[in-house]
Amino acid sequence: MSTAPVAERPAWYAQATNQTRLAYGLALLDVAARDPRAVVLSADTQDLLGLRPYIARYPERFVEAGIAEQNVMGIASGLATTGLHAYICGYAPFITARSMEQVRNDVAYANQRVVIGAAASGITLGVAGGTHHALEDLALMRSLPNMTVIVPADVDEAYQATLATLTIDGPVYLRLGGRLDEPSVTDPSMPFQLGKASRLCPGNDVSVIACGAMVHLALQASQMLAPEGIGARVLNMHTIKPLDREAILQAAA
Structure with a gap:
């Protein structure tokens, strides 16, 4: 984050x-x-x-x-x-x-x-x-x-x-969202790459793929799983179309 x-x-x-x-x-x-x-x-x-x-x-x-x-x-x-x-x-x-x-x-x-x-x-x-x-x-x-x-x-x-x-x-x-706060989850120094998912959290046990407001909740889930020894990778799939199929296949491998 x-x-x-x-x-x-x-x-x-x-x-x-x-x-x-x-x-x-x-x-x-x-x-x-x-x-x-x-x-x-x-x-x-x-x-x-x-x-x-x-x-x-x-x-x-x-x-x-x-x-x-x-x-x-x-x-x-x-x-x-x-x-x-x-x-x-x-x-x-x-x-x-x-x-x-x-x-x-x-x-x-x-x-x-x-x-x-x-x-x-x-x-x-x-x-x-x-x-x-x-x-x-x-x-x-x-x-x-x-x-x-x-x-x-x-x-x-x-x-x-x-x-x-x-x-x-x-x-x-x-x-875009509404009138609710959307916490900062991305690194502003990293360029936006259309069609390329960004990995926000490493992990080899399970992968959580999210977009929009759900990315913040996905990161929270990853943090909750960490004390149990479960490494949850979080992918921010900001581009739904074209979809980053390669990132999905790598996450499932």
């Missing part, structure tokens, strides 16, 4: 407050600075994803579509057709299930350069109820052609993963 003190972190780190959704919003500032073709679209998520700093700096490269996920997906695909690189900000349960037809036909099949930043995934909006939970989003997104699927484990990885999308010539689904 990362032990780097906060003082050694970049300036954006304190603003992310251990939440991957905010790290994504802050990383978009860096994305826009590096890529003049980048444009951000929001489905009423300016506060959820911390987009205020981005809007203040790049107002002409921001589109607020409101609570209209199907529309925002179509707009993003249209902008991508003109050569722009669209970054969508939405709630995971709505940006996937509600706009599935548009994601599939307009973005995935068309192989458009659209990044879908989906916050509040899983049950991270707990008390909001089942309508605001996204449990099937990974299954839906990974089934689509051309779609890259990334699930960052903490804010450092979320920031790096967002920057990594600059090198992906096609659609990306970036699964």
